[in-house]
Structures are given as structure tokens and as C-alpha cells.
Amino acid sequence: MTTFALVPGAGTDTWYWRPLERELTRRGHRAVPVELPCDDDAAGLETYADAVVAAVGGADDLVVVAHSFGGFSAPLVCDRVAVRGLVLVTAMVPLPGESAAQWGDATGAGAALAEQDARDGRDPDDVVGLFYHDVDESVANEALRHERDQSTTPWTQPWPRAAWPDVPTRYLLCREDKLFPAAFVRTMLARRLRGVVPEMVPGGHHPMLSHPGALAAAVLGR
Incomplete structure (x- = not known):
């Protein structure tokens, strides 16, 4: 039985991992949504890794x-x-x-988002249109209730590793991701994780909410 540690993004709790947790459990595996101390200014990236362990x-x-x-x-x-x-789901x-604060300019993520917004005609303040455009309205509203404050401590901390770990790594690219x-993503990966070819999955930035079954299958490599 494989244990899948589900590590969240910025300012979220374990709630949004629950649909994927159910899908992986149903397939005979152990899934552990990790609660990170994202609102604790004393906690940096190393503390986050300790929380996963x-x-x-x-x-x-x-x-x-x-x-x-x-x-x-x-x-x-x-x-x-x-x-x-390691399985990266539309991840940085x-x-x-x-640092994560530098990452947007370094990779061109901000420019890519601005171009996407222009194509979509999205108001930059429309969070639902950015993150939850492909989920039911009730799910989007619940997701907003589960948003948490994100400390800037890990966001401004330089990434401490000398290189990417020597561990098999896969990247799941979300077809409808606006962020x-x-x-x-393809350009970023080609420059930063050479040899890792992204695998396309359905959904926007939160496929665990919109397509948990398809995401589970992709995580399992099926």
C-alpha cells in the first residue's frame, strides 16, 4: 500500500484535498492531506517539510x-x-x-497570467474566475471559506536545496489552469526540470475539486 502525502499550496487547509483522498483510498491506498502552519510567521519551508514527515x-x-x-x-x-x-500538480x-516571491518574475508567471486574463476578459480581482471557474458554485463558495492567511516567511525564504532531489518526478499539467x-508550464519545466515531460490532466488550478477521479488515476500513473 502506497502512502500519498498531499502537500497543499499557499493559504489553504486540508479540506480541498478530501475528494482526492477519497479517490485514492477507494483504490486501496493511504492518502494523508497535510495541515501546514501557513499562518505562522515562525514557520519556514523546513518547518513545512517537518510537518509532512x-x-x-x-x-x-x-x-x-x-x-x-x-x-x-x-x-x-x-x-x-x-x-x-514526487508528483507535482500544477506546482511551482x-x-x-x-524565493517564491522572486519566482513569478524569474519564470514569467506574472506575464503569462496577464496574457491569460486578457484572453479571458477576467477582472484581476475575480478570484473565483481564476481558481474555481470549473467547479460548482457551492464548491467554490466552500473553498473560499477554507482559505487561510499565508505567512510571508516561507514565501520570501530562499529555497535551501543545492539542486532538485534525485527522486523520480512527474508533473501534472492542468488543461484549464488560468494561473x-x-x-x-511547458516552458518553465523545459528550463528547470529537463527531462520531465508534463502529463495533461483535466481541470483548472484545483483539479482535486473539479476532477478528483481523473487526478487520482493520473497520480497513480494509470
Whole structure:
């Protein structure tokens, strides 16, 4: 039985992982949504990685699944416990010494989002249109209620690894993602994780809410 550690992005709790947790459990695996201390200014990326290790409790067969900003903390888990694989779900990929605050300009993410907004005619203040455009209205409203404050401590901290960990890594690119559009992701990966070819899955930036079954199948490599 594989244990999947589900590492959230910025300013979220474990609620939005629950549909994927149910799908992975139904398929005979253990899924652990990780609660990160995202509103604690004393907690940095290393603390986030420690929280993942504590949550999985010495799992023998561990795969770490990281969403969005989770791409900064998930690789650090590999320095603490044996990890069989990393699965990045529309995640940020850092370079050594780079902070998440620097990442947008360094990768061109901000420009890609502005171009996407222009194509869609989206108001920059329309959070639902950015993150939850492909989920039911009731789900989107519930997601907004589960948003948490995100401390700037890990956001401004330089990524502490000297290189990406030597662990098999997969990247799940979300077809309808507005925040990290497909063309942007392909360019970013080609520059930062050479040899990792993104795998397309349906959904926007939160496919665990809109297409949990398809996401589970992709996480499992099926």
C-alpha cells in the first residue's frame, strides 16, 4: 500500500484535498492531506517539510504529491525520509536560492497570467474566475471559506536545496489552469526540470475539486 502525502499550496487547509483522498483510498491506498502552519510567521519551508514527515508517520512506501506553492516544500521532504516519487500538480518549481516571491518574475508567471486574463476578459480581482471557474458554485463558495492567511516567511525564504532531489518526478499539467497556463508550464519545466515531460490532466488550478477521479488515476500513473 502506497502512502500519498498531499502537500497543499499557499493559504489553504486540508479540506480541498478530501475528494482526492477519497479517490485514492477507494483504490486501496493511504492518502494523508497535510495541515501546514501557513499562518505562522515562525514557520519556514523546513518547518513545512517537518510537518509532512510528522503527518505520514514513518510510511514505508511514500509518494509526495505537491500542489502549487507546495513545490517549494515537498522536495525538502526527500532530505528527511525515503521518498519513492514526487508528483507535482500544477506546482511551482524553484531553483537553488530562489524565493517564491522572486519566482513569478524569474519564470514569467506574472506575464503569462496577464496574457491569460486578457484572453479571458477576467477582472484581476475575480478570484473565483481564476481558481474555481470549473467547479460548482457551492464548491467554490466552500473553498473560499477554507482559505487561510499565508505567512510571508516561507514565501520570501530562499529555497535551501543545492539542486532538485534525485527522486523520480512527474508533473501534472492542468488543461484549464488560468494561473499557470499550459504554454507557460511547458516552458518553465523545459528550463528547470529537463527531462520531465508534463502529463495533461483535466481541470483548472484545483483539479482535486473539479476532477478528483481523473487526478487520482493520473497520480497513480494509470
